[in-house]
Amino acid sequence: MNYRRLLAVARTESIHNLRDVRSLFVIVVLPVVLLLLYGYGINYDLRNVPFAVQDLERTELSRSLIQHLVSSGYFQLRQVIHDQRQIAESLDRAAVVFVLVIPPDMGRRLGAGRPAKVQVLVDGADTTRASVAVGYIEGALLAFSGKLGAEYLARQGLSAAGGLDVRPVVLYNADLKSVRFIVPGLMAILLTLLSGLLTSTCIVREREWGSFETLVTSPALPPEILIGKILPYVVIAFADTLLSIGAGALIFGVVPVGSRLLLLFTSFLYLLASLAIGIFFSTIMRTQRLAILTTTLVTLVPTIQLSGFAFPIRSQPLVLQVISNFIPATHYLIIIRSLYLKGADLLVLWPRVLALLVFTVVLVTVAARRFRKQL
Numbered sequence: 407m408n409y410r411r412l413l414a415v416a417r418t419e420s421i422h423n424l425r426d427v428r429s430l431f432v433i434v435v436l437p438v439v440l441l442l443l444y445g446y447g448i449n450y451d452l453r454n455v456p457f458a459v460q461d462l463e464r465t466e467l468s469r470s471l472i473q474h475l476v477s478s479g480y481f482q483l484r485q486v487i488h489d490q491r492q493i494a495e496s497l498d499r500a501a502v503v504f505v506l507v508i509p510p511d512m513g514r515r516l517g518a519g520r521p522a523k524v525q526v527l528v529d530g531a532d533t534t535r536a537s538v539a540v541g542y543i544e545g546a547l548l549a550f551s552g553k554l555g556a557e558y559l560a561r562q563g564l565s566a567a568g569g570l571d572v573r574p575v576v577l578y579n580a581d582l583k584s585v586r587f588i589v590p591g592l593m594a595i596l597l598t599l600l601s602g603l604l605t606s607t608c609i610v611r612e613r614e615w616g617s618f619e620t621l622v623t624s625p626a627l628p629p630e631i632l633i634g635k636i637l638p639y640v641v642i643a644f645a646d647t648l649l650s651i652g653a654g655a656l657i658f659g660v661v662p663v664g665s666r667l668l669l670l671f672t673s674f675l676y677l678l679a680s681l682a683i684g685i686f687f688s689t690i691m692r693t694q695r696l697a698i699l700t701t702t703l704v705t706l707v708p709t710i711q712l713s714g715f716a717f718p719i720r721s722q723p724l725v726l727q728v729i730s731n732f733i734p735a736t737h738y739l740i741i742i743r744s745l746y747l748k749g750a751d752l753l754v755l756w757p758r759v760l761a762l763l764v765f766t767v768v769l770v771t772v773a774a775r776r777f778r779k780q781l
Contacts, residue, residue, distance in 0.1 A: 411626040415634025419608065423638060432603055437596050437646045441653050444592050445585065452538050458485035458502045460493065462510040471508065471524075474550045480542050497529050503539050504528040516554065578747045589660040590746040591715045593650045594676070594735050598709045599702070600646055601677050604639045605684030606701040607694040614694055632774055636681055643677040664745035668752060672745075672759055675766045676738045680705060682769035689776045709735040734765040 423433065457475070461468050475481045484502050487493055493505050507525035515522040526543055530536045579586050612620075626634070647670070654660045662669050684701050691697035710716055712726055713735040719727055730736045737758040744750035752759065 411624075412630040412634045412637070415626055415631055416637040419635055420638045423642070432600065433642050433646065437600060437649055438653055440596055440599070441589075441592055441650060442657065444595070445589055445654075445658055452535065452542060453480060454482040455480055455504075455539050455542065456482050456484040456502045457504050457506060458487050458493070458496050459483065459506045459508065460487040460490075461508045463508050463512050465513050467513045467516070468508045471550055472506075474553075475506070475546055478546055480546070493527060497527065500529065500531070502529070503535065504543065585658050586660050586747060587743065589654045589658050590662075590742045591739055593647070593654070593673070593742060594713070594739050595706070595709060595715065596650055597643065597647060597673065597677050597738075598680050598705050598735060601639070601643050601680030602684040602701040602705045603698060604642060605636065605681045606688050606691075606697040608635045608639070609685065609688040610691050610694055610697045611688075613692070629774065632685070636685060639681055640678070643681065644674060647673045647677065660746065662746045663749040665751060668755070668759075669742065669745050672738065672741050672762060675759075675762050676734060679734045679762070679766040679769045682766070682773040685773040686769070686776055689773070708733050712736070713739050715739060734762060734769075737761045737765075 423430070459472055461472065472483065476483050485492075485496055487496070487505065493507075496502050496505060505527040507527065509523060509525070512522040512524065524547065526540075528536050528540055528543075624631075651662075651669075683705055684697075687697050687701045687704070691700060712719075712722070712730045713733050714730070715735070719730050719736070722730070741755050741758050741762070744755060
């Protein structure tokens with residue numbers, strides 16, 4: 407292999423990227439824009455959930471329950487309902503997420519030592535928001551119930567000793583901020599999108615513009631042309647990786663607690679696999695638009711839907727769970743989230759790293775075999 411010819415091809419490809427405004431936009435602007443857009447746009451945390459209340463008891467106890475919800479910081483009282491018909495109207499207009507109905511005998515039943523039923527009517531049109539809101543509501547009501555029980559025992563001069571003392575301890579993400587889970591996953595999405603888009607046109611562009619004949623008649627061998635074409639994009643994609651890591655730390659305050667070296671190594675493997683997929687489709691497609699579209703569908707859609715980025719893999723059908731194991735992003739997401747949140751090391755992650763290495767070798771080999779120096 408002649409390294410001078412290889413570097414000449416790489417230099418030509420680099421000059422094209424510097425002169426092409428669209429390529430510069432994809433390289434520099436797109437990663438930051440997507441990180442900001444998805445980092446702020448995707449958020450599973452709920453704050454100030456709007457709710458309405460129908461207080462049929464109107465006592466100090468019911469007002470204390472309402473105040474307990476409002477003071478938690480998770481709920482915001484938007485409406486006090488006096489007519490039963492207002493409940494359906496408020497939920498239909500999506501003015502509130504749920505309506506709390508306090509029965510008229512809540513205090514009397516609690517005073518008699520019997521359970522009191524509090525009704526919560528939740529807008530389930532948005533299932534994700536409704537599920538999270540229900541969890542928040544149940545937690546707040548249980549906390550209020552525990553508070554009443556402790557106050558009752560204190561008035562009776564009794565102790566709560568002997569009961570269950572549940573003290574949950576959240577590991578790895580103590581404040582339960584979804585941004586710490588989302589931002590590392592976004593790096594996989596960015597690497598998949600950028601790597602595929604960058605290399606999906608580098609071969610088909612030469613054919614479409616009629617400049618592939620120059621490569622055919624040049625003394626450069628097929629491996630030299632292929633590596634020379636990929637080399638600038640390896641540097642670019644790795645620079646975008648560093649940019650994403652830095653932006654995640656500066657903008658969102660999300661930094662890896664595990665090995666930075668292992669993070670860079672696995673990211674390098676993953677971007678090689680993504681670049682190989684783009685090269686493969688660039689060799690078999692006839693137009694740049696078709697190459698970009700096909701690469702996006704094959705890489706980005708499975709990465710978002712099946713890899714565990716947006717939806718848990720175990721909640722998917724068994725067939726899709728099996729398919730997800732053959733998606734490189736599935737293994738990379740587990741690696742990067744473990745490095746960011748848990749500080750896991752290679753002894754724990756080696757099966758995933760090995761799988762990623764195998765995918766990279768296979769995809770690069772397939773792309774290299776598919777490339778031919780012929781018209």
